[in-house]
Amino acid sequence: MSGFFPEANERPMLFVPLGDGAIAPFGLAPRMRAYRVAAMMGLEAASEEALREDGARPVMIQHAGHAVSPGWIDYMRLRPGTLLCHEGVAVLAHASRPAERIEAQRLIGGEGGEPSVLTLVHAEDVDLEAIDQRHRPFIARLDADADCTAIERALYGAATPRVSDAISLTLLRPIGFALTRAAARAGLTANRVTGIAALFALLAFAAFWQGWFGAGLVAALLFALADTIDGKLAKITGTSNLWGRRLDAALDLLHPPLWYIGWMRGLERGERFLEPVYALLLLATIVAAYAAIRGSEILFARAHGFALHLWKPFDSRFHLIAARRNINILLLAVSAILFRPEWGIQWVAFWSLVTAMVLGTRLAAAKSAALRGDPVTSWLLPVADESDEGA
Numbered sequence: 001m002s003g004f005f006p007e008a009n010e011r012p013m014l015f016v017p018l019g020d021g022a023i024a025p026f027g028l029a030p031r032m033r034a035y036r037v038a039a040m041m042g043l044e045a046a047s048e049e050a051l052r053e054d055g056a057r058p059v060m061i062q063h064a065g066h067a068v069s070p071g072w073i074d075y076m077r078l079r080p081g082t083l084l085c086h087e088g089v090a091v092l093a094h095a096s097r098p099a100e101r102i103e104a105q106r107l108i109g110g111e112g113g114e115p116s117v118l119t120l121v122h123a124e125d126v127d128l129e130a131i132d133q134r135h136r137p138f139i140a141r142l143d144a145d146a147d148c149t150a151i152e153r154a155l156y157g158a159a160t161p162r163v164s165d166a167i168s169l170t171l172l173r174p175i176g177f178a179l180t181r182a183a184a185r186a187g188l189t190a191n192r193v194t195g196i197a198a199l200f201a202l203l204a205f206a207a208f209w210q211g212w213f214g215a216g217l218v219a220a221l222l223f224a225l226a227d228t229i230d231g232k233l234a235k236i237t238g239t240s241n242l243w244g245r246r247l248d249a250a251l252d253l254l255h256p257p258l259w260y261i262g263w264m265r266g267l268e269r270g271e272r273f274l275e276p277v278y279a280l281l282l283l284a285t286i287v288a289a290y291a292a293i294r295g296s297e298i299l300f301a302r303a304h305g306f307a308l309h310l311w312k313p314f315d316s317r318f319h320l321i322a323a324r325r326n327i328n329i330l331l332l333a334v335s336a337i338l339f340r341p342e343w344g345i346q347w348v349a350f351w352s353l354v355t356a357m358v359l360g361t362r363l364a365a366a367k368s369a370a371l372r373g374d375p376v377t378s379w380l381l382p383v384a385d386e387s388d389e390g391a
Contacts, residue, residue, distance in 0.1 A: 036238025
């Protein structure tokens with residue numbers, strides 16, 4: 001028989017949910033959510049029959065009567081032959097051998113007993129900060145008497161970065177939860193919300209270009225909310241694909257400099273315009289500083305495998321006020337409220353330059369530490385446990 005068949009270890013891990021939950025957080029059936037999240041993470045969703053077939057492939061088996069955040073799946077993917085229990089109930093298993101499949105199916109299927117082939121791990125004993133630096137992992141039973149709203153809030157929290165800017169953590173978070181829940185229950189996908197966000201980004205640019213700063217700021221706020229919602233929907237409901245992620249990444253990269261260009265053009269149309277040469281220098285400073293900020297973050301992540309703002313406590317605290325989109329929009333909004341929009345663009349230029357200098361200095365400090373042989377690791381990670389060294 002002709003054709004190419006990849007080796008078992010080159011094929012994606014299988015994912016099989018067992019059982020079901022009694023409630024549906026965010027209006028999504030537990031088994032469907034489990035399938036979608038697993039597929040989004042690169043696992044191949046399969047039915048229970050797959051446990052009796054294709055025995056050479058590793059499989060992740062989940063108790064669908066539990067809401068599980070993606071961080072736990074990543075944690076278990078790195079630990080073959082392991083069974084994860086939460087509050088005494090088997091929830092996740094990474095089975096790499098037929099005997100492990102049989103035992104995982106028995107234990108997660110509800111027959112009870114102690115594992116003899118699989119290594120037992122209790123979720124309560126795992127340091128959550130060791131699983132995911134950016135998000136807090138979460139597991140909850142989906143029993144009939146469970147508090148659905150509390151579970152939805154916890155899942156939303158698990159999809160929210162632990163370190164972000166001050167506006168996202170204060171103003172956008174409560175509004176974002178309500179809108180994310182409404183969008184999920186309405187059946188909106190993350191990709192559709194990303195498309196809506198793109199529309200708001202273009203509207204903000206067009207309004208700034210015309211000098212309609214108030215309308216542009218409203219569109220910018222709506223974009224920020226949509227940008228918050230699409231990421232949460234993707235993690236919570238698994239409704240995202242490669243096209244949507246690429247569009248979201250392109251929006252994140254391109255919209256800030258376009259907005260600042262539009263704001264400067266809008267100033268030229270009004271009475272608060274800046275001297276042309278000075279305006280061009282300001283715009284060049286903003287764009288160059290933006291490129292330097294992005295470049296520092298990318299270079300650090302490639303060199304050390306995690307985000308720069310997760311390195312030291314100072315970096316996380318500075319990230320609260322660093323010259324990213326939300327903070328810069330706040331500066332522009334204050335200037336518009338004061339009826340001095342020309343001040344806002346100057347504030348953005350100044351703070352962008354300061355941020356670029358700080359992040360460039362931190363990048364150099366990390367490089368220096370690496371050359372000295374000092375470990376460059378996130379302060380959010382605990383000291384390595386020797387029991388995990390072989391995992």
